[in-house]
Amino acid sequence: MPSGFWNGRQSDFNPLFVFTTRKIRMTNGRGRAFLFLAVVAGLTYAFWPADRRAAQKMQRPPLLQLAPVQSVGSGRLSSIRVNLTPSPVTSLPIQIDGAYRIQPVGNPRVLAEAAKLAATSVTVTKTGFQIGRNHYPVTRLEIHPQQSPAIWINGHQYRGTVRIYRRPGSKLMAVNVLPLEEYVASVVDSEMPAAFPPEARKAQAIVARTYAIYQMGQASRDALFEVYADTRSQKYLGFQYRGAGDRLLAGESASSRKIVDETRGMVCTYAGRLFCTYYSAVCGGHTLQGTELFSDAVPAVAAVPCDFCREAKYYRWDVSLTAAEMEKKVNPAVKGRTGSWGRLVALDNIPPAAPGRLLEFDAKYQQGHGTIRGDRLRTALSSHGVRSPHFRIEHQGKYSLHGRGHGHGVGLCQWGARGQAKIGRGVQQILQYYYPGSEIVIVGNSVARN
Ligand SMILES: [Zn+2]
Structure with a gap:
């Protein structure tokens, strides 16, 4: 789930991704049929008794209201670049099922072609890369399989192509390039269980797509990728992967592809612009105002009550630490603390100004005190099972933390979406x-099919 890490410099919003909703042209047959239906619908509405309309409104979940979309017969599907190696590595397991060719990135010159690549690894040499027995004297190469999915990197098989870049310290970075909608299909299954109701999974698809396109607009011109494949951006497992005991597990499914088809191109906007659709697993009762954690959060990323996630395992949780454990973890995170303050004697909750505000704690020492933010304390205590920045602390010899939710708590609550569906x-x-205050619209470029 997005947690606000940036992979590139923030830049002005890329006009390429300022979308326009497509309008139906009234000159073709489909347009005339649409116009006819619209007139019939309008007349029906006008003459339908208002009280019955109100009653219908109560009974039915509202239909998705979108700007009309023209089906597109040509055009290029946008691609996204996903960093598969959050920290550059010295060696990367690779395998290619089927024919492929290798080219320098952005260059049509073919360096090699082969029928397949048995399991081997990519390493960096003084002048390029070693892949199995072959050496490639380039600093960036791209593997183009004849069919997709084909390329396995580190136990995950991906759709599209894979780029390998040299990084400082004889290390390398792998970036998967694939059509945006294929990426979204994997994110839906990677981020949300298949057992969640379809309307929740559609919401997941739309926020994942919006988040991805937003990041594509934010990436600087020379960025090599737009998103990470993990919770730094959003989870992306690829087409399939080998789990524990070498079991083959699906990273996408017929169900997630159907969800993507049903929401193709749909994104969230606020005041006519795409925004960063932060989301988290379980808010635990109330979401957090976006600006409390993320400087680019728009007003639509608001704090709202949410009890819809109460069936989640981590709706409530408890953790306890000894005084020594707490002091060791807390000390580096307390603002302004110096060694002369002595031992930690208490950690008190500072009452929040309003629901949806980030909690703060007062760390009291023998000779001084300092504040610590809930998110920093969560990071410091994550290895002890603290799952969110929202908790109450009790101190009687040991520290007992009574928390709510899982994740940062900003934006859509995934378990809450399940409960609402x-x-x-x-x-x-x-x-x-x-x-x-947000709206769902269709992003122009993304609805195009090859
Ligand atoms: Zn919730």
């Missing part, structure tokens, strides 16, 4: 609940 709410209602 289970009581019959539709994707639009779910998204507008977590992002008040």
